[in-house]
Amino acid sequence: MGAVNIFGHKQKKTGLQKKPVIKGDFTPYKINYRELRIYKFNKFMAFCLLTLVVLSMASYFAVVLRESVVKDLHVKTNKIYYENIELQNNVDNLKSFYAIDNKVSQINFLKKADKVIEVKAVNSVAPKRKNNIDKHNLKQVPTGF
């Protein structure tokens, strides 16, 4: 039975092959302790690489997701800001000194009356009011001092 080279490169003869520890019908593999360690190390490295790839992908997606949220917020806040600034401009304009001056001059409420009507002297004796208050329905009002 031929030996099997699992690593695909030239094998060195070792003392293990010359002096078997146990006897029996075993298939003689061309494998030694060093190669086995390399194999295990490679496996470990492959696992680390895979983990890193998975972690990087997850991190990338997290970053992209966060970025899109931030971008969305940026667009929304800018939109609100633009609206706000428009409204602020209008408010400032409406309450500006000049707007008030113009409004006052339009309304012209400080204008004096064109014609003043003289009212004759009113009667000094006031007309008597009919006393139709329901005395029984009067509410008690607390008096102050």
Added chain:
Amino acid sequence: MKYLFQLRSKKYDRWSILIQGSLFLFALIIIAKLFWVQIIQGADLKERARENRQSARDFSFRGEIVDRNGIRLAGDATLYDIYAHPQYYNKKTDLDLMTSILAKPLNQSKKEIKEKLSHYNESTISIAKNISMEVVEKGIRPEISKNEIRGLDFVKKNIRVYPQGNLASHILGYINSDANLAAGVEKTGQKNLVTTPSMKPVEYDGRGNIIYELNTNPKIVTAPLKGSKLSLTIDSTIQHTSETELKKMIAQTRADKGAVIVLNPRNGEILGFAVYPSYNPNKYNKVNASIVKNWALSDVYPPGSTFKILTIASALETGVITTNEKVLDTGKIKIQGWDIQNYDYYKRPYPGIIDLNYLFVHSSNIGSLKISLKIPPVKHYEMLKRFGIGQKTGIDLPGESAGIFPPPNTWSEVTHASMGYGYGIASTPIQIASAVAAIANKGVWVTPHVIKCQSEEEYLSRIKTRRVLSEKTAADLTRILAKSIEDSEATSGKIPKYRVAGKTGTSKKPNANGVGYSSGIYTSFAGYFPVKNPQVLIMAVIDSPKTGNSWGSTVAGPVFNAVATEVGRVLHLEPDKKDEEDKKQ
């Protein structure tokens, strides 16, 4: 683990070596390229990337301009220009739809829109300009998105808005970013207004997308990009009062133009700077350039009798006279063939021996010129230079003129004499205001300014101060000026609650060609108060009032009184006059 023990052919090994070799070579090429890009070209590419990022930050709001109390005087609004790109929309199916979507909000006929959109051979078609954000965001964009129409471009731009209308128009100025033109503080404060805060670490790529960094603060990312706020020293209420009173007097006297400057002599802060005729900075391009110009900074005028303050101050400081000085006022005098007389010569032909109080009360030209001639020309020139005559004040507004002030070696006797009562030289109103303010500020001249200093360091670096007079001379002069106002028959400078130190001025208007005088006059009043502790200086100048009896005391004086009364109320200044004194007046 069976597969591990399969036999491999030599052919497999050869291929394996070939593939491994190729991969190794490929990795080597990548490493070499990375080395080239990152190490060899690293610095250059980094710089190019930075330039690319900065160029994407063009759209930012210009900083706001506010008055000293935070009232917004200028801000930005957003507008859109709408463009169409025919190569992106379907001519058969989209055209009618686009026409119907755009026509109504843009206030254009369907025919007009369709005609514009039908220029298929053009790459970009301008559909409409300066469209408000509301129209675009609420009227057009949702419909465009809903119908999935491509080929319409909404280009955002900012436009400067001045919500207070005409208020402080000559201080604010205007900005035309396309033509790179500006005036007022929009020009002098440009650096501040376009500088975005340093705490803004956000960068954008060439397409305008945010370049995300793990340490980017989302709060900062989401805030809109905006320039720094510019605070002015102007008080809107004082500014409005100044403008209103000035406008009223100009309308009443049918004058050509006028200016009122209100400043704090202690620190040079300008509280109000009214210039008439004014304009609406929102429509600056629709008014004449002569109106947009701040004539109180660029144009010069003979200051007339207000200049007597500086003549007497110079004489007192140089020691050629004392506060008890007496001069012979003959009412009229002939110097080098020129007749010079007092304005009230026909009323008081020979006032005789007069003191400084009489000189100011009756605005004696003869008294002033005699004192002026007592000062050696070189010393007089030096004194007036210290007051800032003949040089720019350094105010933070553009277009300031230095005035006309000939050197002493060119002075004739009559030039020197006429300088005593404010002729023979030409100054800007701001020069006279800052010169008189130096007397109010215990003899220290301070640079007048409209942009508020944010720190002590900024104040020290921007604002120049120099001693012009001794504290004693300044105090003596203030006392004499205040007494002259009280003793005067005119009402100028007589306001409730406060004692005022000041002087009226009336001067002939020189012809435009500089030879001789026209029929027009300049009336002015420069005064400060409260005398006990001067905190406000007001300078009023009105050019060419056209009503009879136009003098500094009848035209500029009432403007001073009205503005001063309001300023005292607005600033809560401590009164220095008793009620009885008010009643007496």
